[in-house]
Amino acid sequence: MERIPVLKMGQFLLVTIQVDLYDRLALGLEDDLINMVSRTDARGVLIDISAVNIVDSFMGRILGNIAAMSRVLDAETVVVGMQPAVAITLVELGLTLPGVHTALNVEKGMALLRTKIGSVSTGEETPHDRIVE
């Protein structure tokens, strides 16, 4: 199992990071995710890092890259589920995750994305609700 699955949920994509990101895996994730954004016309990307105990500058850069690439394709990125210890480490390392929004959990992240894309419509519910934008 050497790729991280990207799940489509309505107009959003969800990725759960459970393993340590090494070079090839991270590049594969960037690639898969951006392709999925383009293919599915997704408006938002949710990255759950609740299982991640350590964020280093490499992971920070990957998250930043994903956010930057997604933005070019008109999708916002929200990192959710960060553990308090990880937040502490991030600040101590001086990493600011530029361009990346954060939320406490997936539900709050989805709500944030909905406000970001200016839609109160129901991404998960009706595949037809895109006209509402």
Added chain:
Amino acid sequence: MERIPVLKMGQFLLVTIQVDLYDRLALGLEDDLINMVSRTDARGVLIDISAVNIVDSFMGRILGNIAAMSRVLDAETVVVGMQPAVAITLVELGLTLPGVHTALNVEKGMALLRTKIGSVSTGEETPHDRIVE
């Protein structure tokens, strides 16, 4: 990272299996998941196995256990994202995943769960729709 995160999405829980399940990890997952079902009053459990290349009898048993435990707590279990090769292996091994529903992807799995629990309400949409615990 030695636990698999369980994500709450409205009235459903979502688990993405990305690593090989060994004994302790699988037991931990069962434990976390059932506690979450009980604590969040979830009505459905979605298990995404799109990153899983090999299903053996151990994994089959774990999925069956989770489904059986969830059902006792009034939640249905849907396994989503199974790769065709895995389906072939399952049948060749004679594993039938009793009590486990399957769907092609997360969105279809959610739709299936909604029909199972006889609800057309929007679990994901309104964080207010349960007396928010």
